[in-house]
Amino acid sequence: QVQLVESGGGLVQPGGSLRLSCVASVIMFRSRHMAWYRQAPGKQRELVATITSDGNTGYAESVKGRFTVSRDNAKNTVYLQMNSLKPEDTAVYYCNSVSGGFGWGQGTQVTVSS
Numbered sequence: 001q002v003q004l005v006e007s008g009g010g011l012v013q014p015g016g017s018l019r020l021s022c023v024a025s026v027i028m029f030r031s032r033h034m035a036w037y038r039q040a041p042g043k044q045r046e047l048v049a050t051i052t053s054d055g056n057t058g059y060a061e062s063v064k065g066r067f068t069v070s071r072d073n074a075k076n077t078v079y080l081q082m083n084s085l086k087p088e089d090t091a092v093y094y095c096n097s098v099s100g101g102f103g104w105g106q107g108t109q110v111t112v113s114s
Contacts, residue, residue, distance in 0.1 A: 002026045002102040004095055009108030012085055020080040020108055022095030030073035033098040036080045038091035039107075049080060050098050063089075085112045 008020040026032060033052045039045040049069040050058040057069050068081040078095055092107040 004105035006108040009110045029076040040091040
């Protein structure tokens with residue numbers, strides 16, 4: 001069974017930065033296309049960023065230019081560097097495969113507030 005453990009969230013002021021991490025206990029991690037999602041209160045879960053096995057990245061328009069996704073295959077870890085955070089970035093952040101087929105971890109809460 002795949003286990004996804006997200007960490008790195010917290011409370012940050014607008015304009016601040018956070019770096020999220022996700023450790024995935026999955027075989028052949030290096031061959032997996034991975035993604036970050038988020039779910040704000042009262043809203044559906046949305047796709048934030050993707051990274052292919054080759055390291056190609058993609059972003060939602062709302063975070064483009066502010067967020068950067070990366071991966072370390074040696075550590076089975078995917079990262080999300082979040083800069084210039086806005087209150088509307090407040091959400092629980094999750095990682096998963098691009099298809100969402102791994103099941104969901106507990107996520108990590110990000111709160112952007114002054």
